[in-house]
Amino acid sequence: MNILKVGDQEKAACEKCAAFVTVIYQLRDVPFSDGSGLVKQVLVGVCEQCDQVCVLPQQSTPAVKCVLEKQRKPIESRVPAHMLDILNLASAEVGCGTEFAPYLIKYYVHALASRQMSANRLPRYLASDLAKGKAEKRISLKGQHIVEEVGALKSMTHIEKTSDLIRGVILKINDDIVQHKRQKPLNELKGIAAAVG
Ligand SMILES: [Zn+2]
Secondary structure, three states: OOOOOOOOOOOOOEOOOOOOOEEEEEEEEEEOOOOOOOOEEEEEEOOOOOOOEEEEEEEEEEHHHHHHHHHHEEEEEEEEEEHHHHHHHHHHOOOOOHHHHHHHHEEEEEHHHOOOOOOOOOHHHHOOHHOOOOOOOEEEOOOOOOOHHHHHHHHHOOOOOOHHHHHHHHHHHHHHHHHOHHHHHHHHHHHHHHHHH
């Protein structure tokens, strides 16, 4: 891939001018075509004649994708209050504060959905006494893969409701991290904590 710099020029097609024009690479705020958002200060090719953005270079697509991902709706679910306490205790085992809770769930959803961990026990956890309780606390999970992975995990485990699935995952976190301090997930979670902390 050819990496472009601010000020670089090349010939490209401009749709507006319906011509082959000189484009100059500049940082611009670029709105999405549907008006749903804006990518700030991203390198784009601007038509020398009409001053419109006409090229989005490959190196700028991760920045655009990042803004799109941030706009994506999170997965929302409600759980009993003690489930958040489990997440907070597990975060403390990793050496983190309460802000680590979403990463814990996402790590487990990924490991379970990709079969690096067995999901066999989730239905059993859901039948346990700890799974009960009024759903009074909200959990919000954002991310590029979480929607697909939650979907995959639901069909693997035949658990239909997202909030039930999240409960099962939290009870697995309780079993693995809070109760048994299993080293493999703990070590991997410490690595994630070092990267995001
Ligand atoms: Zn033009």
